[in-house]
Amino acid sequence: MRLDINTVKGEKRLFVGGNLITISSVIINMVSVIIPTYNREHLIQESIYSVLNQTYKDLELIIVDDGSTDNTEDIVRAIPDPRIQYYKLPHSGRNAISKNFAIRRSTGTLIAFNDSDDTWVNTKLEKQVELLAQHPNIGFSITDATNYRTGQIISTRTYAVQQGIEYANIFNRMKENRFVVYNPTILMRRSCLDITGLFDETMPYGAEFHFNILLAFYFDAGIIYEPLLWRLIHGSNDSIQTPVENLEGFMNTFEYLYNNNMVSKKYLNKAKSHAYRQIGHLFKQAGNGNAAHHNYRQSLKYNLLQPICYWLLLKTYRPDQLSPAGN
Structure with a gap:
């Protein structure tokens, strides 16, 4: 079947078998990357560039600032890349609100999340987009992660499996507390949200786990057993x-x-x-x-x-x- 995509007056037009389908709000193959942030002036630039420098270039980066009082806004606005969208909201203290705000403004058929203190390996999106393209029955992909503190690697791996790709439903492992999913490793199909809904904004904490386990309940995952996320662990002296x-x-x-x-x-x-x-x-x-x-x-x-x-x-x-x- 012949599939061609043309843009006419800023509007995506998809030709399938010679038939015209106009797509006005969702951009095919684009990844919408979402970064919520709050007072991360010393970390966010590295996180942003780890997204912009991905080998997979067809992306938009939506940064939602939860009312930062430091120089976060100045740092973000100084980065000269048209793929960045920056929004500043009144402070709520809830990542779920920031993520849902970004999701509603996103245009990609794929959605990814990063944290403003974490960074991606530059091939992360390319490998995950390819996986989802090859396996249309899978709803989302996750990867392994390296956990570190400043100047010290805590663990080079999260999962016991050291290599390869697994296609599975991971809900049973998650409900038994045998499997962790870090939200910044997720690349998901936008269509999954039709089933899971958005993040639960009533939860001050734990909304990410709540979303992740619902995603795992309804959809199979493609697990890339390679650490493609660098996850920063903050000091042990923080408040409990x-x-x-x-x-x-x-x-x-x-x-x-x-x-x-x-x-x-x-x-x-x-x-x-x-x-x-x-x-x-x-x-x-x-x-x-x-x-x-x-x-x-x-x-x-x-x-x-x-x-x-x-x-x-x-x-x-x-x-x-x-x-x-x-x-």
């Missing part, structure tokens, strides 16, 4: 508020999955047990023994078969494990 709220968002997602008959009560309980245990660890590391004790008890409430959790719970009874505020 964000990781705790992310874990609370994780539990809220499993409540949603359970209420919509997507997982059984067994997996809801496993998710809650895991999240409360991790929250307990965070409070223990912060020296708040009472909060750690409470969360370890909550973890055991949802899964009694955790010998290590009993041991951790007993340790919170020791005076040297309790914070002064908890006495």
Whole structure:
């Protein structure tokens, strides 16, 4: 079948078998790359150029600034590339709002996400676009990632598999907490949004995991077992508020999955047990023994078969494990 694309007066016209189909709002083969940002003047330029320097050039880059108070805007506007669109919104503190704003203004048939502190290997999009083009039954593609702190690589790989490509539904692995998906590795078909919907803007934290697991529930993935994302891990001295709220968002997602008959009560309980245990660890590391004790008890409430959790719970009874505020 003959397929030709012509542009007439700025309008895409697709000829399939000699028949004319006009496409006014969605541009065929273009990737819409979305970067939300907030006060990342020291990092965002590297992230932007890692997108602009991709070997796959047919892209638009939509940057949504969540009301930065630093020089982020000046840095973005100084980059002379017509593929960049920059929008500045009032500060909300919710990436979901920024991402949905960008999605609504995007024009590509493929959508990718990056974070303003992460960078891509320059062949990332090319490899993923080719994969999706060759496998029309797959909804999205993900890749492996390298995790690092400034000047130090923490892990060169995320997945145990070292090479190759896998085509699979990864939902069961995700619901069992055996598989992580980093949102900046995703390249997805725009049509997936007709099923998943947009990001949940009611979730202050955890909206990315919520979106990722819905995507995995409804669509098969093409997994490229090659680290094509450099993911920056911030200092361990940061407030524990964000990781705790992310874990609370994780539990809220499993409540949603359970209420919509997507997982059984067994997996809801496993998710809650895991999240409360991790929250307990965070409070223990912060020296708040009472909060750690409470969360370890909550973890055991949802899964009694955790010998290590009993041991951790007993340790919170020791005076040297309790914070002064908890006495």
